[in-house]
Amino acid sequence: MRQRVLGIGNGARRDDGVGVWVAQALAARLGDSLDVRVLGDDGFQLVDALGGIDAALLIDAVQSGAPPGTVHRFDAAREPLPPALLRCSTHLLGVAEAVELARALGQLPARVAVYGIEGADFGLGEGLSAPVAAAAAGLVEELATNLTDPPCTNTP
Amino acid sequence: MTETTRTIEVNQLARVEGEGALHLAIDGGQLTAAQLRIFEPPRYFEALLRGRDCREAPDITARICGICPVAYLMSSCAAIEDLCGLSVPAPIADLRRLLYCGEWIESHVLHMFMLHLPDFLGYPDAVSMAREHGDLVRTALRIKKAGNGIVALLGGREIHPINVRIGGFYRLPTRAELAPLRDELAWALDAAEQALLPLAALDFPDFERAYTFVALRHDSEYPMGRGRLVSSDGIDLPVASYDDYLTEHHVRHSTSLHSRTAAGGVVHLGPLARYALNHDRLTPRARAAAQAAGLPPVVRNPFRSILVRGVEVVLALEEALRLIDGYVPGDTPAVAFEPRAGTGYGATEAPRGVLYHRYTVGEDGLITDAKIVAPTSVNQAVIEADLRHYVEPNLHRPDAELRAVCETAIRNYDPCISCSAHFLKLTVERR
Numbered sequence: 001m002r003q004r005v006l007g008i009g010n011g012a013r014r015d016d017g018v019g020v021w022v023a024q025a026l027a028a029r030l031g032d033s034l035d036v037r038v039l040g041d042d043g044f045q046l047v048d049a050l051g052g053i054d055a056a057l058l059i060d061a062v063q064s065g066a067p068p069g070t071v072h073r074f075d076a077a078r079e080p081l082p083p084a085l086l087r088c089s090t091h092l093l094g095v096a097e098a099v100e101l102a103r104a105l106g107q108l109p110a111r112v113a114v115y116g117i118e119g120a121d122f123g124l125g126e127g128l129s130a131p132v133a134a135a136a137a138g139l140v141e142e143l144a145t146n147l148t149d150p151p152c153t154n155t156p
Numbered sequence: 157m158t159e160t161t162r163t164i165e166v167n168q169l170a171r172v173e174g175e176g177a178l179h180l181a182i183d184g185g186q187l188t189a190a191q192l193r194i195f196e197p198p199r200y201f202e203a204l205l206r207g208r209d210c211r212e213a214p215d216i217t218a219r220i221c222g223i224c225p226v227a228y229l230m231s232s233c234a235a236i237e238d239l240c241g242l243s244v245p246a247p248i249a250d251l252r253r254l255l256y257c258g259e260w261i262e263s264h265v266l267h268m269f270m271l272h273l274p275d276f277l278g279y280p281d282a283v284s285m286a287r288e289h290g291d292l293v294r295t296a297l298r299i300k301k302a303g304n305g306i307v308a309l310l311g312g313r314e315i316h317p318i319n320v321r322i323g324g325f326y327r328l329p330t331r332a333e334l335a336p337l338r339d340e341l342a343w344a345l346d347a348a349e350q351a352l353l354p355l356a357a358l359d360f361p362d363f364e365r366a367y368t369f370v371a372l373r374h375d376s377e378y379p380m381g382r383g384r385l386v387s388s389d390g391i392d393l394p395v396a397s398y399d400d401y402l403t404e405h406h407v408r409h410s411t412s413l414h415s416r417t418a419a420g421g422v423v424h425l426g427p428l429a430r431y432a433l434n435h436d437r438l439t440p441r442a443r444a445a446a447q448a449a450g451l452p453p454v455v456r457n458p459f460r461s462i463l464v465r466g467v468e469v470v471l472a473l474e475e476a477l478r479l480i481d482g483y484v485p486g487d488t489p490a491v492a493f494e495p496r497a498g499t500g501y502g503a504t505e506a507p508r509g510v511l512y513h514r515y516t517v518g519e520d521g522l523i524t525d526a527k528i529v530a531p532t533s534v535n536q537a538v539i540e541a542d543l544r545h546y547v548e549p550n551l552h553r554p555d556a557e558l559r560a561v562c563e564t565a566i567r568n569y570d571p572c573i574s575c576s577a578h579f580l581k582l583t584v585e586r587r
Contacts, residue, residue, distance in 0.1 A: 104290065
């Protein structure tokens with residue numbers, strides 16, 4: 001099964017970079033065998049990155065009013081993402097719209113697990129706030145286990 | 157119709173770059189106001205440039221726009237190089253044109269197929285359109301990506317390129333690095349020609365206006381990074397005389413300054429203007445594409461701008477291939493220079509039209525004054541004039557229809573109000 005980890009965000013805006021942080025931590029943990037892409041705010045890159053694979057793990061920061069560090073989970077293969085939650089893109093397509101465009105074009109993988117981590121600080125600068133860093137580390141543990149012990153067997 | 161007040165407000169205009177709104181006031185069946193209200197907050201770029209080293213101007217101003225950073229890089233380089241009496245050698249000028257081709261391709265294709273086409277095909281957005289026109293959208297995204305590839309390679313990354321500097325580049329690509337772009341660009345050139353044909357068959361509103369077109373014009377090439385300032389009413393000026401021709405002024409309803417000619421006239425910048433004033437500079441396949449799309453040498457119907465953008469995409473792809481095939485890296489990535497005191501002027505053709513920069517620099521190389529005029533701010537007045545003319549015969553239509561009509565007319569200009577949001581509000585006031 002071809003699966004890809006997609007970390008979305010801007011590491012120069014504090015918690016906005018949590019998706020990138022998680023993706024890079026997974027890459028460091030699991031090595032070259034893991035297909036990881038780090039994406040900024042160009043939704044078209046995301047449409048592209050969703051093509052040609054069977055499963056995607058997508059991690060992004062969200063702002064919904066929930067306590068910082070809350071991990072929201074969505075199965076985007078089954079239903080559209082709540083656009084209000086994942087629309088903080090400065091360009092045409094936010095994450096939710098990019099996923100819908102990929103779906104409309106028939107290139108959405110059969111499995112799209114989306115993890116939205118509630119951020120606290122979206123100001124200028126690097127580094128995650130404490131509750132977000134803790135949530136990110138927990139998510140890395142969970143995903144690393146799932147990725148090394150995938151529910152489906154590999155096919156050549 | 158009874159004498160009632162009718163106010164139509166489009167509070168959030170979709171599929172434009174930035175935050176704006178439209179206000180229409182209709183009094184006794186007469187249109188009394190059509191105002192494009194730009195409420196994007198001012199960003200004070202001109203002020204924050206003061207006191208900065210003139211060599212920083214390209215990278216600072218490129219941050220004004222995520223869609224057309226190359227235009228800002230090119231206009232600021234042109235202005236500082238003008239100030240320093242610097243002329244870049246042909247290989248560097250060619251690479252800059254190649255970079256500009258990349259930006260034209262990605263920006264034009266994005267607007268044509270994802271923002272503008274849904275209006276003509278009757279979809280609320282590109283995603284809905286993609287469900288029924290998947291092949292067309294896939295083709296468009298692949299052409300756009302070919303343009304992104306140029307910007308990523310020459311600029312160092314796709315958005316906010318970092319490899320351009322006064323006098324040239326930080327690093328020149330090798331021929332071997334450019335070669336892999338070629339096949340995809342060649343595919344994109346054929347695909348763009350084909351994709352233009354169904355667009356030519358769209359049902360365009362029967363609407364033309366006698367615009368004063370303003371664009372750059374160069375001795376031998378279709379204008380991108382250099383040329384003189386020319387207009388359809390006969391001006392032909394060096395870029396240094398821009399301020400004598402167009403002056404900015406404030407209007408209450410917009411945070412973006414309007415521009416007028418010294419005589420108070422409204423001008424039209426962008427693809428229609430470039431095309432009308434440079435039809436004889438089109439490349440062979442772009443000329444053929446224009447012919448195949450049924451375009452005359454001057455197009456005065458703004459709704460047909462989608463076709464002219466398509467012709468310019470063909471031109472940019474054709475030019476990109478020519479420049480890659482002819483590329484021989486120069487000896488040095490950039491011409492050495494020392495900043496000097498004075499004022500420099502630069503203008504290049506952003507996808508949306510002439511982008512003008514002017515800098516005054518002191519003996520210490522620091523900027524003391526900067527002026528930047530984006531094409532969308534110049535086009536505000538012509539957009540409002542289009543709306544008045546276009547809406548008047550449609551006033552009897554219900555508000556929802558009027559709103560759609562107005563939004564399409566605004567999108568003819570691919571307005572890039574900024575890159576922070578993408579909605580426009582429309583209000584119609586009927587009295």
